[in-house]
Amino acid sequence: MNTKIAAFLRDSRPATPCLVMDLDIVADNFCALRAALPDTRIFYAVKANPAPAILKLLVAAGSSFDCASIPEIDMVLAAGATPDRISFGNTIKKESDVAAAFERGVRLYAFDSEAELDKVARAAPGSRVFCRILTSGEGAEWPLSRKFGCEPEMAKELLLAARFKGVEPYGVSFHVGSQQRDLEQYDRALAEVADIFHDLAGKGLELKMVNLGGGFATKYMVDIPTAEQYGQAIRDSLLKHFGNRMPETIIEPGRGMVGNAGVIQSEVVLISKKSANDNRSWVYLDIGKFGGLAETMDEAIKYPLVTEHDAEGAESEPVIIAGPTCDSADILYDKADYRLPTALRIGDKVEIRAAGAYTTTYASNGFNGFAPLTEYYI
């Protein structure tokens, strides 16, 4: 594993469970994405991990920020970003929050409905707005519902209407689904976006920006495309669909920026069977679904687990892995066919790899009395 994190765990022996993030990896991820898409502005999706250390690093690196709420906007401003580097990317905003963002200087807003467009027009007059369209999310590991976005036909109508509401119809956004390994999905979405651009140009509205959203994967159990492969696929699709009328582009990586930079150190609390002839052991860790591993919901995200007994050829056995709370739903992996070393014992450490995204803030506010996840940024 990452030697910096390994050294920290060895030397500091922090109480478990805890998340340790290597900020150098975040910086590397930022550089890799910038190199892969040199003409694209990067808006870090703050919700993936809003730690001040990460925000400060990305401010210094030149990143912009995709924010979901006023507290996230304030965290980004506190880290030193100017408001022109902030997109209020949530399509579900209280009008009072739009006004608060406008007051802070934010001038770029997402919407996907007439009511939301009207709120932005009233509370953030003159701002740039982009309309999110629905995509299928096919191939994404984290479920993409129809919660965000509208059908392209509605997007066209709303963008045309925006001109008369005192805001600037600036572009279109989409999201291919989190942890998207199928690069073809970007092409499909960009074809739809290009159609909107073309159609609206014919009606006298020249859109300027395509927001390509996120989807950039973190390596869990299976291989993923590299940043360069994501970039190549996106650049090819942009060229194919927009030719020499290339729009401004932005991306909103969250998981792809921080996921592989973090390791959660946990401890085995109990290993047991339910009867003498039970064919699988239960391994209970001191972190579960309510302590930061919410993305194990429906076993969607399969984190790599590493122990000190993993030497090649070491005997392993099938296990059910669960968290420490008194909630019967707090099971991490049952159907996913996890195996752990037969030599694993109570008190042993289990490293949960690639845990830098969607863990700290997903942790519950003290469920069962367990404190939120402790965090170290090194």
Add this chain to the structure above:
Amino acid sequence: MNTKIAAFLRDSRPATPCLVMDLDIVADNFCALRAALPDTRIFYAVKANPAPAILKLLVAAGSSFDCASIPEIDMVLAAGATPDRISFGNTIKKESDVAAAFERGVRLYAFDSEAELDKVARAAPGSRVFCRILTSGEGAEWPLSRKFGCEPEMAKELLLAARFKGVEPYGVSFHVGSQQRDLEQYDRALAEVADIFHDLAGKGLELKMVNLGGGFATKYMVDIPTAEQYGQAIRDSLLKHFGNRMPETIIEPGRGMVGNAGVIQSEVVLISKKSANDNRSWVYLDIGKFGGLAETMDEAIKYPLVTEHDAEGAESEPVIIAGPTCDSADILYDKADYRLPTALRIGDKVEIRAAGAYTTTYASNGFNGFAPLTEYYI
């Protein structure tokens, strides 16, 4: 609705989302359970809502407490309970936490495996221990997995073995599943427990206590048994299976103690459709799965929703209800066929009833920047 909560919401106009709990209802629930099971000790399942106001009320009322962790034990002690009123009911405990509980005077511990029994024997010598057995959870609305408990045969072996480990094999516990409306489930479990008692008595071990767990329901959308009906069913089953050799009994109500005492006040952030001919509207509230309504997972718990437009005969329409975060999984009800008034507008209040249990501590630690749920106890 509850006039005390209504008056508070009307007069104080708290910012949404917030939970308002009527402590009188908690007191009423405690009295109703005590009246229904006068010979049974009540151990409140602290995890359902560990607010100091609730703990203090229940300490004064004479309740005991089922705790899942050292922080919960400390909250109960801080509320004025003596340690003899505490059960460390989690079957998954670090040995250091068993030692910490023992140090605080706790002398009653749950286990369901040999390894856990050994931890308790080492770290809490001389204590009373009870073994949790597996039950099917059939009929429970919140999923009951095989996470807790062991098969009865293993329970017998472990309880017999406990005698030689320096702890007192005190009894057996089970859980029929949270929000259990089928009273027959208690009878099935008690038949198994009585068999264990009988079998072990034949081997010279007289167990003394049956822990009936929880399962006591809160009224959400459909009717539920009264406390008296739960009590009658349990008393009948105890008599049937134990006759004149009645054991001590304890219950661990959580949801049944606080669920109906709380209302979450929320606000409509957005109402929208995805296309002009969409047949259902999306209604986005300012609270969702990560803000306290985690029990909407798989639409398991169906909270009653109340608005100011609910007059009899008022027009309503089918809706999808979602939370305010940028997470596509943050949808409360899609398949559950919820309807809301056609007159509902952005900015209107929506009351989420029977929300006193498993909400405040399930709330995430600031996911998307949204603060944990504000709480008022009146």
